[in-house]
Each structure stands twice: as structure tokens, then as C-alpha cells.
Amino acid sequence: MKQEYKTFTAPDLEALQAICGTERVIPAEMIGEDYCHDELSGVHKRPDVLVRATSTEEVAAVMKYAAANHIPVTPRGSGTGLVGGSVALYGGIMIDLSLMNHFLELDEENMTLTLEPGVLLMDVSKYVEPAGLFYPPDPGEKTATIGGNINTNAGGMRAVKYGVTRDYIRGLEVVLPSGEIMQLGGKIVKNSSGYSLKDLMVGSEGTLGIVTKAVLRLLPLPKYKISLLVPFPDLPSAIKAVPTVIRASSIPTAVEFMEREVILAAEEFLARKFPDNTSDAYLLLTYDGASKEEVDLAWEEAAGICLQCGALDVFISNTQERNESIWAARGAFLEAIKASTTEMDECDVVVPRKHVAEFVLFSHALQEKHHIRIRSFGHAGDGNLHIYILRDDRTDEQWKKDLEAVFNDLYEKARELGGKVSGEHGIGYAKRPYLEESLSAEEKLLMSGIKKVFDPQNILNPGKLFS
Numbered sequence: 001m002k003q004e005y006k007t008f009t010a011p012d013l014e015a016l017q018a019i020c021g022t023e024r025v026i027p028a029e030m031i032g033e034d035y036c037h038d039e040l041s042g043v044h045k046r047p048d049v050l051v052r053a054t055s056t057e058e059v060a061a062v063m064k065y066a067a068a069n070h071i072p073v074t075p076r077g078s079g080t081g082l083v084g085g086s087v088a089l090y091g092g093i094m095i096d097l098s099l100m101n102h103f104l105e106l107d108e109e110n111m112t113l114t115l116e117p118g119v120l121l122m123d124v125s126k127y128v129e130p131a132g133l134f135y136p137p138d139p140g141e142k143t144a145t146i147g148g149n150i151n152t153n154a155g156g157m158r159a160v161k162y163g164v165t166r167d168y169i170r171g172l173e174v175v176l177p178s179g180e181i182m183q184l185g186g187k188i189v190k191n192s193s194g195y196s197l198k199d200l201m202v203g204s205e206g207t208l209g210i211v212t213k214a215v216l217r218l219l220p221l222p223k224y225k226i227s228l229l230v231p232f233p234d235l236p237s238a239i240k241a242v243p244t245v246i247r248a249s250s251i252p253t254a255v256e257f258m259e260r261e262v263i264l265a266a267e268e269f270l271a272r273k274f275p276d277n278t279s280d281a282y283l284l285l286t287y288d289g290a291s292k293e294e295v296d297l298a299w300e301e302a303a304g305i306c307l308q309c310g311a312l313d314v315f316i317s318n319t320q321e322r323n324e325s326i327w328a329a330r331g332a333f334l335e336a337i338k339a340s341t342t343e344m345d346e347c348d349v350v351v352p353r354k355h356v357a358e359f360v361l362f363s364h365a366l367q368e369k370h371h372i373r374i375r376s377f378g379h380a381g382d383g384n385l386h387i388y389i390l391r392d393d394r395t396d397e398q399w400k401k402d403l404e405a406v407f408n409d410l411y412e413k414a415r416e417l418g419g420k421v422s423g424e425h426g427i428g429y430a431k432r433p434y435l436e437e438s439l440s441a442e443e444k445l446l447m448s449g450i451k452k453v454f455d456p457q458n459i460l461n462p463g464k465l466f467s
Contacts, residue, residue, distance in 0.1 A: 003462065005090055006070045008048035016051055016093070019061045024052040024099075028091075034079060035094060036087070039141075040338075040346060043084035043429050047074065047094035054099050056173060056181060056212040063210070063460075064179030066093055072459050073177075075206040077118060077145030081152070082346055083428030085205050089463035097147055100212065103127055110187045111218040112170055117147025117211045124216075134221040136162035138254075139424065140331060147211050153203035155424035157254040157286075157330075160246065160381030162219075164424070166202040173213035174201055177455040187215055200450070205426050206461040208454040222288035224295045225253070227317035229326055230306045231279035235259065238281040239357035241309035242380045245285065246353075248305060250298035255381030256284040256330065257356070262337065262377050266329040269336035274329050275315055275322055283311075283380065284330065334386075337375050341390035345403055345430070349414040350384045350423030362413050363387050370406050384423030407434065427465050435465070 006012075017025040028048050036046045053059045066073045072092035079086055088094045101118035108131055113124070122142035124135045139149060139156035148154070150172070155164040171185035184198035185191065201209055232238035235257070242255055263277050276282075283306065287298040303314040317323050338344055351359050360376050367374050373392060378385040389406050391399045411421065411434045420438065421427065427435045436444065448466045451458070 003090065003458070005072050005092060005459070008071060008092060012065075012069065012071065013049055015065055016049060016062060019065070020051055020053065020058050024054070026050040026052070031094075035076070035096070038079050038081040038084060038086050038428075040082040040344070042343070042345070043087045043089070045088050045091065047088035048091045050094050050096055052096045052099050056175065059095060059097075059175045059210055059212055060179045060181050062093060062095060062179075063175050063177060066459055067178050067457060070457060070459065072462050074461055075147075075151075075210045077148040078120070078143055080141045080144045081148065081428060082348070082425050083422075083430040085152070085426055085428030085461070085464055086148075087429065089429060092459075095210065097210070097212075098145065101145075104213070106131060106133075107187065108133070111220075112187050113216045113218055114171075114213065115146060115216065116213060117145055117150070119146050120144070121146060121149060128218055129221055132221050133218040135168065135216060135218055137165045137168055140334065142331075146214060146216075150202055150211055150214060151204065151206050152424060152426040155379070155382065155384060157256060157379060159379065159384075160255050161251045161253045166199060168217040169198065169202055169214060170217050171215035172198050172201055172211055174209035174211055176209050177457065177460040181212075182209070185215065203426070205428060205464055207451060207465050208460070210460070220290075223290055224292050225286060225288035226295055226299050227323060227326060228283075228285040228287075228299055228303060228306075229275055229315040229317060230283040230285065230303075231276055231312045231315075232281045232283065232310060233279065233312060235281040235360055236357045237310040238283050239360075239380055241283065241306050241311070242353060242356070244305050244309065245283075245302050246381060248298075248301050250287060250289070250294070250301065252285050252298075252302065252381065253288050254284065254286040255379065256377070257360075257380040258282050258284065258330070258333070258377045259375075262333050262375055263329060265336040265340050265375070266332045269339050270328060270332050272325065272328065275317075275325055276313075279312060284326065333377050337388050337390070341373070341392050343391040343399070344388050345407075346425070347387040347389070347407060347410045348384070348422045348425040348431075349387070349410065349419050350382070351414055351417045351419035353380070353383045355417040355419070356380050356383055356385065359385060359413060359417060359419070360387075363410065366406055366409055369409075370402055372402055372406060374406070379423075382423070383419070411437070429463055432465065
């Protein structure tokens with residue numbers, strides 16, 4: 001697609017200030033460094049202007065101006081992405097949606113929550129739980145916005161039992177690249193009325209439209225939950241237990257795997273002890289339910305299965321102190337690994353559950369092959385792995401060379417095992433080459449065709465996915 005755009009000028013700045021006001025339209029020289037990159041990606045680019053929108057109407061007006069003048073637009077939330085998806089690769093306009101952070105309606109009868117895209121994930125549970133309701137998607141980064149979760153179809157630790165973000169989006173309000181506003185879906189439970197454009201928007205990484213409102217599906221809040229920390233002598237033993245645990249009478253809410261190196265890194269980062277750090281591999285299982293009896297039966301059955309599969313022990317996390325210790329460490333894994341090196345990048349593959357141990361052990365072997373440190377953790381219950389490659393003291397040239405070599409090996413192995421490039425963090429800019437290698441010619445044609453139908457000028461988040 002064409003990648004040449006109008007040069008942003010002073011009259012463009014004045015036109016946008018007329019739409020949103022001078023205080024919320026910030027020229028390039030006054031834009032903070034945080035807006036030039038995301039949480040992890042090495043991609044760095046300063047937008048020509050930052051527009052802090054406060055309404056759907058403002059977003060629509062900005063998009064209409066951009067479309068009329070062929071200026072690229074990059075939507076952005078908290079900037080917690082890991083693949084450069086919210087970086088303005090071609091400059092132009094960056095629309096910051098973080099001020100659109102209002103809860104609009106909690107409909108307890110229909111069990112839906114209508115809200116704006118800038119609401120933080122961590123605030124959703126606080127808002128709905130007093131009403132006895134529950135929003136299941138649980139990505140690790142709680143300071144991400146709901147808009148960002150929708151755009152990457154975020155999954156998280158509860159996906160084993162409850163599914164991913166797409167499963168909880170009932171309706172969307174979307175501004176198209178033309179500036180037109182569309183209402184997709186609604187509070188309805190079922191819909192067989194043509195193509196599901198709503199579901200197409202989820203996971204599109206801001207390349208097809210800008211989400212300005214969402215209707216989330218809620219569930220009754222489980223009254224009881226418990227976690228089990230299960231040490232194993234090695235990772236294959238731990239992963240081998242997972243299919244049997246999932247096939248048991250009660251589906252676990254979460255099945256996480258972790259290795260000793262990552263736990264030690266988290267302990268050092270938090271200056272706080274984990275309940276146990278003596279084993280090479282662990283499973284972290286969580287169960288929830290409507291009654292204590294239901295949850296007790298579930299965890300007792302799971303504990304028995306794990307012990308039969310070679311677990312060394314089963315630690316029951318039934319106190320607030322132990323729960324906080326375990327989940328604080330799990331939540332800090334990414335930051336702890338990041339703090340242990342000078343720079344890092346991530347392979348966010350998803351493979352069939354039965355191949356999780358094989359893939360992680362393969363990544364271990366790559367440490368020796370490429371003489372580089374690699375750390376991992378992830379969702380054993382759905383096969384989504386987070387493999388981190390650490391730069392340490394490498395030069396720019398050596399880092400680029402080694403990173404490419406490791407990624408090539410990891411993605412080739414994922415394809416061999418029937419996996420996919422990304423389980424929940426998306427493609428953005430950083431993972432585009434690996435997505436293109438993994439798709440057939442027909443898939444590429446269809447996906448690029450969808451982009452052209454929605455955005456014929458390629459002005460919305462260009463340089464991401466296929467644009």
C-alpha cells in the first residue's frame with residue numbers, strides 16, 4: 001500500500017486546535033518522550049501532533065480532517081503494548097484516548113457495562129464487583145486500557161475457563177478512517193444478522209477503526225476462589241499434568257507455569273519471598289465457584305492429579321498473605337525480567353497445550369546455541385507462552401543479529417508444532433515479518449483486502465499488521 005503522506009504543517013495544527021482546543025492539541029516539540037515508544041518495543045518515532053480527545057465527535061472530526069488531507073493517524077491508550085502497535089511510525093496525528101475514561105452505564109438486568117476506551121482494566125472490577133458482577137478477562141498488565149485490550153483481543157490468566165476479550169464484547173461504537181461513526185452489536189446476546197463486523201474490529205490493532213465506546217458482557221461474581229502452587233521436579237512433569245487437570249470435573253480458572261529463574265528474579269525485584277523457590281518448575285492453579293463445597297471438590301481433585309503426575313507437594317493458597325505473595329510475584333514477572341537486563345524482546349507464541357513443554361525446552365536449548373539468556377513463563381492452560389530474549393551487554397549490531405536469529409528459530413518451531421505468532425499481545429510493527437511468513441497467500445490477500453475496504457488511503461495506524 002502507498003506509504004507517502006502529506007507533510008504536517010502549521011495550518012494543520014491550527015485546524016486540529018480549532019476542533020479540540022489548544023490545550024489538548026500538542027505540537028511535536030512539546031510531546032513527552034513516553035508517546036514516542038511503547039512499553040517494550042525498540043521502535044521509536046515522534047508524532048507531529050498529539051490530540052487528547054474527549055469525545056466520539058472529536059475523534060470523528062479529527063479522522064475526517066485526516067482523511068481529507070491524507071495524514072496518518074495513530075490511536076493510543078496507555079502505551080503498555082509490547083510490539084510497537086501504538087507508535088506513530090509515519091508521524092502525523094496521534095490520538096490519545098486516555099481522557100475518554102468514563103463509565104457510562106452499568107446495566108445489572110442485562111449484565112452489561114458500557115464504558116469509554118480509556119478506562120483502565122484494573123478499574124473495571126472495582127466498579128462492577130460491588131454489584132455482584134464480574135468481568136473475566138484478566139491480562140497481566142492491569143494499567144492497560146479497555147480499548148487496548150479490545151484492539152489486541154487480550155487474553156490473560158483466566159482464559160482457560162472464561163475465554164478472551166472477544167468473548168465479552170457485546171457492542172462497539174467505532175469511528176472509521178473516513179470519520180464516519182458506526183454502532184456494531186449492542187446489548188443483545190445473539191446475532192446472526194450478516195457478517196460480524198464487531199468481532200472483526202476486536203484484535204484489529206486500531207487498523208480498521210477507532211473504538212470510542214464498548215458494551216462489555218459481565219458474569220455473576222464467583223463467591224469463592226482458591227489457588228494452588230504446585231512444585232514439580234522439572235518442566236516436562238509439570239506440563240504433562242495440565243491436560244489431565246483440565247479434563248477433570250471442574251475447569252480451572254487459570255493454569256500458569258513458571259520456572260525457578262523467573263521466580264528468583266521476581267523475589268529480587270520485589271524484595272519479597274515467594275512461598276517456595278526450591279523446585280525447577282511450578283504450576284499455579286486457580287479455581288473459583290459459587291460455593292465453598294464446589295471449590296473444595298475442584299482443588300482436592302486437582303491436587304490429587306498433580307501428585308499422581310509427579311508433583312513434589314501442593315501448597316494451598318488460602319490466606320490473604322500467601323495469595324498476595326504468589327500473585328504479586330506472578331504480576332511482577334515481566335518487570336522483574338526487564339530489570340535484570342539492559343533491553344529485551346518477547347516471543348508471544350501460542351502452541352497446542354501438549355507442545356508447551358517441548359517449546360519451552362527448545363527455547364532453553366537456544367540459550368546454548370546463540371549464547372544468550374532467555375527467560376519464560378506463560379499460560380500452560382491455553383498454550384500461550386511468553387519467551388523473553390535478554391540483551392545484556394551486547395552491542396547494537398550484535399543484539400540485532402542475535403535477536404533475529406533467535407526469533408527465526410522460535411517462530412519456525414512454533415509453525416512446526418502447529419502454533420501461531422501471537423497469543424494475546426498482537427503483531428503491531430515488531431512481529432509483522434513473522435506473521436507474513438506464517439500465512440498462506442490466500443490469507444494475506446483476504447486480510448489486506450479487508451484493510452483496503454475499511455481504509456483505502458491507509459491512514460489509520462499504518463505500518464502495522466499488513467498496512
